Each structure stands twice: as C-alpha cells, then as structure tokens.
Amino acid sequence: MRKISVYWQLMSAKTAFVTRNLSKASIVLIALIIVDVNFNNHLWLRNRKVVADDVISYYSYLPAAFIYHDLSFRFQDKDPDFFKDKMYNSKTADGGTYQKMTMGLAFLYLPFFLLGHLSAWLLGYETHGYTAPYFFFLVFSALFYLVVGLIYLRKILQKYADDSLVAITLLLVVFATNLLYYSTLEATMPHVYNFALFTVFVWQTMRWYAEPTGKHAVFTGLIYGLIVLVRPANALIALFFIFYGIRSFSDAGPRISFFLKRWRALALLLLAAFMVVLPQLIFWKVNTGHWLFYSYNNEGFFFANPQILDGLFSYRKGWFVYTPMMALAVIGLWPLWKAHSALALPMIIFLIFNVYLIFSWWSWWYGGSFGARPLVDSYGLMAIPLAVLLGRAFRRSKVVFTLLMVLSLLLVKLNVFQTYQYKNGSLHYDSMTKAAYWHMFGRMSADLTYYDLLDPPDYALAIEGIYRSVPVLKVGIRExxxxxxxxxxxxxxxxxxxxxxxxxxxxxxxxxxxxxxxxxxxxxxxxxxxxxxxxxxxxxxxxxxxxxxxxxxxxxxxxxxxxxxxxxxxxxxxxxxxxxxxxxxxxxxxxxxxxxxxxxxxxxxxxxxxxxxxxxxxxxxxxxxxxxxxx
Incomplete structure (x- = not known):
C-alpha cells in the first residue's frame, strides 16, 4: 500500500508539473512550427517577401549606416542600377533624401543584421546587405520577437486564466489569426515586432502601476519610444497606460492626483521615450532641415470618412471576415468587464480609437495584405478577453466550452488554409469580393471565374478620400x-x-x-x-x-x-x-x-x-x- 501511495504522489506531482508547464510547451511548439514553415519556404534564398515592399524602406537605414556609412543615401548615385530595386528614396524640394518609413524596425533588425553581415563575410557571400545570410537572419528575427511577445503574453494571461487555458489562448492567437502569416511568409513586415512591443508595454504598464518606480518608468518609456518609432500611429497605445486601472469616470480625479504625485517617474518615462525617438528627429533635421517631418507626402487620414464597417466586415479586407477568431476576442470583452473592469475599460477605449484611426487611413485596406494587418499589432491585448471568455465557458458550461473548442479548431484550420490561399494568390491582396471569396472557399487554385469576380480599388481616388472601384477587365465572359x-x-x-x-x-x-x-x-x-x-x-x-x-x-x-x-x-x-x-x-x-x-x-x-x-x-x-x- 505504501508503494501505491508513493506512486500516486509521484504521478500527481508529474501531472501538476505538466499542467503548470503547458503554456511553456505551447510556446516551444509554436516556435518549432514557425521554424518548419520558414525552412519549407526558405524565402531568404530568393528574397521573396524578405526585403520587399515597405520593408525596403524600414531596412535601408542599416546598410546605409553600417556598410556604406552614409545616411544621406548619396552612395546610391555611384551605382543606381544596383540600388534601384533595393532602396526607395524620397526627395525634399531642396534635394534632401529621406525614407518614407521611420527607423524603428531598423533598431529591432540590428542584432540580426549584424549576424547576417558576419555570416556573409565568413561564408564568402557579398557583404553589401542584400544576400542570403542577411535575409536568413531577418526572417528569423521575427521568430525571436514573436517568442518574446508570447513569453510576456503568457505572464499577462496567467493573471486571468489557468495554465491550460493560457496554452490554448497562445496557440489560438498565432494559428487562428493572421499573426501566423506575418510571422512566416511576410515575417519582416512590422506587425510581429509590434505585437511583441505592445505585449511588453502592457506588462510594463501593469508592473509600473503595481510599483511606480523610476526603473519601471524608464523601461516602460523605452518600449513606448520603440512603439512610436516603428509606427508613429501606434502612439495611441498610450491610452491603455493612461486609463489602466480606471473603472469609471469617478476614478478620473484620483488618477490625476496619482500622476501628479509621481510626476518625476512620468518625466523619466517620457524622457526615455524621447531618447529612443531622438535619432529619427536628428535624421530628419539633417536630411530635410526639419526636426519634425511628415514623410508620407499626400497620403493621410480622412477622419470625417472612416471606413469602419468595411474594415471590419467587408470581403475586401474585413477583420472579422479574415480573422473571425478576433470576433470571439471582442465578445470576451463582456466577461472581462464583469470580472476585471479596471482592465476592460482601457482596452475598450484603446480598441475603439485604434479601429477608428486604422480605418480612417486613405487606403483603409492597407494595400497588399492578408486581412486587416495593422490590427495584428494589438493581438496581445485581444488575447486577454479571449482567455477570459474561454475560462468563463469552462467554469459555467462544459458543453459551451466544448463547442468553443470545436469552433476554435475549425477557425485554426480556416486560417491556415487561407494563409496558403493568400500565398498562392487565390485570395487576392486588395480586390476580393463576396462572390470571389465564396467561389474560392475551400479551393487552392484560382480559375478564370475568380479573376473576373475581383473588384480592384481605385487608388487614385482613394488618396482623395473617395472610395470607388476600377472596373475589372474580365478574362472570360460570364454575362x-x-x-x-x-x-x-x-x-x-x-x-x-x-x-x-x-x-x-x-x-x-x-x-x-x-x-x-x-x-x-x-x-x-x-x-x-x-x-x-x-x-x-x-x-x-x-x-x-x-x-x-x-x-x-x-x-x-x-x-x-x-x-x-x-x-x-x-x-x-x-x-x-x-x-x-x-x-x-x-x-x-x-x-x-x-x-x-x-x-x-x-x-x-x-x-x-x-x-x-x-x-x-x-x-x-x-x-x-x-x-x-x-x-
């Protein structure tokens, strides 16, 4: 009997250990799958979606600074044919050169760029910044930041759910959303990096309010500065920091008093953020003559004409159409409000303003992209109400929880399939319609009918805030x-x-x-x-x-x-x-x-x-x- 008792104690301890570490195991599993996807696609061998599109501008600061030692970008004039598809430059009226994108991602790429540079030198590749070793480490930089984001997200979620539900939530946030695509097939786009920064910022916000010291203020400020430097519009995440812990309007007065008493810590936070952004200001001053410079020319926001319904529900790029898992996360805001209103309110405020800002941009579909890509940045926040929803269902009704799990598995399958549809061109990058979507549903290879069902946006009108389509010159005749x-x-x-x-x-x-x-x-x-x-x-x-x-x-x-x-x-x-x-x-x-x-x-x-x-x-x-x- 004593042996049996010892055996059951050992088994119970083993079960408890496994249960407590499921969320860690889920992060390892995610990382292994991402590695497998990366090696199966080996984008670095052909520079397919590595340094391309917007990333050309994000990345260009690094070879300019560390290889050509010239942030004025005049070195391109010596070999314009080589650089014509590698760097996109814009010019001021007096000839100053600048990049459309800010340099935040270059800071995050930097350690991996240096590894690529060293590897290129050791392996005998050309060391001009655009060979396979550079691209290899850039692709895997996204995995590093994804894991960082998941580690911090795990810490956050463990405050609101048990470890098994945390593990499930982490898996769903990656495999049931377009975060999967932007961690692999377009890994160097800014979204997985912003996902990590947002998640760390949320964690640091919680820590600072629990212990409002100068040390936490500086680290929070550094992360906030990076967020702004990568994508200035993401400065809006400050709303979460400002309103965290507030349950109602009656808490506004005490919050102001709280800030006034800790003004030194807040000043440190802002100073740290400013120091991160300062290199960009210096770059603008030297290259354009202005400390603050708008680099998007005639591109801008139309705040009086936001395309929110289309951004959420349209087949062109609707968030809930291409990432329906986020609809469950939004539903989870209700049980989150019931259980943790001090966390729910800042999330709701941020979500409302963020959705409004994102879909007020002139190209509300954000060019060629899979789903509503700017919202990927905030999936660390959206994971919290998703975990709370799953936890509430688990405690209240095993039937409802089982149905949610079945639905979640179906959404994972849908997302993975649609990820490869998008890769293969059977989900169009900017011209999808309801008819085209359902014509291709469950199919991988595009046919003639699919192309005739597309509805290209008129970019020339959209940049003026007028949203119309360009008539498709159809391939076949079906009318x-x-x-x-x-x-x-x-x-x-x-x-x-x-x-x-x-x-x-x-x-x-x-x-x-x-x-x-x-x-x-x-x-x-x-x-x-x-x-x-x-x-x-x-x-x-x-x-x-x-x-x-x-x-x-x-x-x-x-x-x-x-x-x-x-x-x-x-x-x-x-x-x-x-x-x-x-x-x-x-x-x-x-x-x-x-x-x-x-x-x-x-x-x-x-x-x-x-x-x-x-x-x-x-x-x-x-x-x-x-x-x-x-x-």
Whole structure:
C-alpha cells in the first residue's frame, strides 16, 4: 500500500508539473512550427517577401549606416542600377533624401543584421546587405520577437486564466489569426515586432502601476519610444497606460492626483521615450532641415470618412471576415468587464480609437495584405478577453466550452488554409469580393471565374478620400460583352463595353458614315477585311449567343467565333436572321464549345468576305451557361 501511495504522489506531482508547464510547451511548439514553415519556404534564398515592399524602406537605414556609412543615401548615385530595386528614396524640394518609413524596425533588425553581415563575410557571400545570410537572419528575427511577445503574453494571461487555458489562448492567437502569416511568409513586415512591443508595454504598464518606480518608468518609456518609432500611429497605445486601472469616470480625479504625485517617474518615462525617438528627429533635421517631418507626402487620414464597417466586415479586407477568431476576442470583452473592469475599460477605449484611426487611413485596406494587418499589432491585448471568455465557458458550461473548442479548431484550420490561399494568390491582396471569396472557399487554385469576380480599388481616388472601384477587365465572359462602337478606352485604341469590363479591337476602323444605332460603326473594306473583335478565355461546354448587325444586309460578310489553338473549335455565321427598314441585317448564332475541347483562349470577330465596303454595329457576345449535353 505504501508503494501505491508513493506512486500516486509521484504521478500527481508529474501531472501538476505538466499542467503548470503547458503554456511553456505551447510556446516551444509554436516556435518549432514557425521554424518548419520558414525552412519549407526558405524565402531568404530568393528574397521573396524578405526585403520587399515597405520593408525596403524600414531596412535601408542599416546598410546605409553600417556598410556604406552614409545616411544621406548619396552612395546610391555611384551605382543606381544596383540600388534601384533595393532602396526607395524620397526627395525634399531642396534635394534632401529621406525614407518614407521611420527607423524603428531598423533598431529591432540590428542584432540580426549584424549576424547576417558576419555570416556573409565568413561564408564568402557579398557583404553589401542584400544576400542570403542577411535575409536568413531577418526572417528569423521575427521568430525571436514573436517568442518574446508570447513569453510576456503568457505572464499577462496567467493573471486571468489557468495554465491550460493560457496554452490554448497562445496557440489560438498565432494559428487562428493572421499573426501566423506575418510571422512566416511576410515575417519582416512590422506587425510581429509590434505585437511583441505592445505585449511588453502592457506588462510594463501593469508592473509600473503595481510599483511606480523610476526603473519601471524608464523601461516602460523605452518600449513606448520603440512603439512610436516603428509606427508613429501606434502612439495611441498610450491610452491603455493612461486609463489602466480606471473603472469609471469617478476614478478620473484620483488618477490625476496619482500622476501628479509621481510626476518625476512620468518625466523619466517620457524622457526615455524621447531618447529612443531622438535619432529619427536628428535624421530628419539633417536630411530635410526639419526636426519634425511628415514623410508620407499626400497620403493621410480622412477622419470625417472612416471606413469602419468595411474594415471590419467587408470581403475586401474585413477583420472579422479574415480573422473571425478576433470576433470571439471582442465578445470576451463582456466577461472581462464583469470580472476585471479596471482592465476592460482601457482596452475598450484603446480598441475603439485604434479601429477608428486604422480605418480612417486613405487606403483603409492597407494595400497588399492578408486581412486587416495593422490590427495584428494589438493581438496581445485581444488575447486577454479571449482567455477570459474561454475560462468563463469552462467554469459555467462544459458543453459551451466544448463547442468553443470545436469552433476554435475549425477557425485554426480556416486560417491556415487561407494563409496558403493568400500565398498562392487565390485570395487576392486588395480586390476580393463576396462572390470571389465564396467561389474560392475551400479551393487552392484560382480559375478564370475568380479573376473576373475581383473588384480592384481605385487608388487614385482613394488618396482623395473617395472610395470607388476600377472596373475589372474580365478574362472570360460570364454575362454579356457588348459594344455599339461608341465608347473608347482612355488610350483610344479599343472599344469598351458599357460596364468597362470588356475591350473590343477595331478602333482604327471607326466610321461615322453609316450606323445602326448611336453615331458610329466600324467599316471593313476588301483591303482591311477583319476587325472589331474580342479575345477571351472560355471552358469546355460554354455556350454563347453571338450577334452583330451588318450593312448592307445582303453583304457577303460574317461573324466568326474561333479558338486560338490550331485545329481548334470554330463557328461562322453568314446569313442574317432579321432585317430592319434601313437596310441593316442581324447576324446571330449560338457557339458551343465541345465538351472534348480543352479550355483556352477564343476570339469573336467580324469578317468582310466581299469585294465591297461593309459596316458592322451593335456587337454582342452573351453567355448562355453550360451545355446540358454530357460527354
């Protein structure tokens, strides 16, 4: 019996040890999976999404400072061809050079840049800052900061949930959100770094209020300064610091008194933050002549026209559409308020202002991105109400908790799948629609229909605060493509359909001598017998109604529907099916692509087979659907 008792004591101790360390194990598991994803994609070998897009500007400070020793960036003038796709510079009116992005990320990249520089030298790579060793360490810098963020997030969550729920929450924050994508496939973008900084800042805020010493104030200020230096708009996180511990408006007076009594510590905090930001101010002063400089030129916010509903719910880039796990986190604010209102209030205040600010930006979809990427920065905060929601469900109802776990697993699966959809281009970077989303749901490879369902934003109007779409020039015809030969595209070399989705050739054949409708038609002569056509993609079994009017009605002229492929499908209609009182005749035929024919490119056009002049007008190709005849 004594042996059995000892055995059970050992087993209980082992179980307690494992239970207490599940959250640590979850961080290790996350790190191992990220390493596996990184090595499977080995982005550093091809510089795919490592130093690209915005990161070009974030990173450029490092080679400029440590390799070329010239933060004026004049060294690029010696070899402009080499640097043309490696550095983006902007110029002031008097010739000063500056980077659009601030230098905060360069500070965070720095240790890994130096490791890359050393490795490049030891391994015999070129040491100009743009070879594989640099890119390798940059990619893994994101993993380092992710782990730092998760370690601090674990500390925070352990105040509000037991270790098993903390472990689950950590796994969900990474694998059920677009934090996964920005930790791997676009790891060098600022979001995983901001995630870490935000999380450390929240932890430091809690520590400072518990023990408002100068030491904690300095460290909090340093982190806040880095947050601002990486992304100035994230200065808004100060709201969390200001309102932390406040439950209601009645606490405002005591909070002001608290700050006044500790003004020296607050001054240290602000001084520490200022010292972090100071290098950027000096850079601006030297390079532009101004201590404070707005580097985004004509890009800005439209606070009177925030696109909040689109930012949260649209298929273009809606937060809850592409990261539905965050909807559960928002729901968790209610039980958090019930249990910890002093934490819930600052979170709610910050979330409201942050969402408003983010979706007031002129490009509220933030260019090419997976989901609402600026909100990734605050996932450390959003993890708290998510953990509280799971804990409340676990205590109140095992059925509800089980359902939440099943839903969470489904959301993990959805997020991982959509991450690879985005990587493969089957979730578009800025032009998704409801129709395109559901057409591609569960599918990895994009097809012709997908591209025709996209809705590109008009960037030229958006920068003025006007949100409209650019008509898609469609690849296939799944409705009706028509032209009366009246409207031309901006270049004036193509006819354009009323919806601007289709282009027709033959603009050089335009004539006002004869027309069936409007004021113009196309004129084909014996020396120029072909024209006024449309190229498009189609699939086997597709059926189309092709119509066009010709003058004179009895002219030896046809409408042709044919494949580009040699010995492919072809249909020709010569005879009119209808005439009008003015001598025009209507050609009409149904073209059906045989089921045995391979999908491909087709063209429909008019053909003057006579020795006289023939006019054509009102050309239309209407999609009739798939053939009902089986193969």
């Amino acid at each position: 009706q493509a028509e032209t009366g030969f009246e409207a031309l595209n901006e270049a004036g070399d193509r006819f354009i359909s009323p919806g601007k989705h289709y282009h027709f050739s033959g603009a050089d054949l335009l004539s006002e001598e004869k027309y069936h409708s409007g004021k113009r038609a196309v004129k084909l002569t014996p020396s120029d017998p072909y024209g006024a056509g449309i190229d498009f993609s189609a699939e086997k079994g597709d059926r189309y109604l092709v119509t066009v009017w010709k003058y004179p009605a009895n002219a030896k002229a046809s409408v042709v529907f044919t494949a580009y492929a040699e010995k492919g499908y072809s249909a020709v209609q010569h005879d009119v099916v209808e005439t009008d009182a003015t001598g025009w005749g209507k050609l009409s035929m149904i073209a059906e692509i045989p089921a045995v024919y391979t999908d491909g490119r087709f063209k429909a056009f008019v053909w003057n087979r006579s020795s006289d002049t023939v006019y054509f007008d009102d050309f239309s190709i209407e999609y009739l659907g798939k053939s009902t005849v089986k193969e």
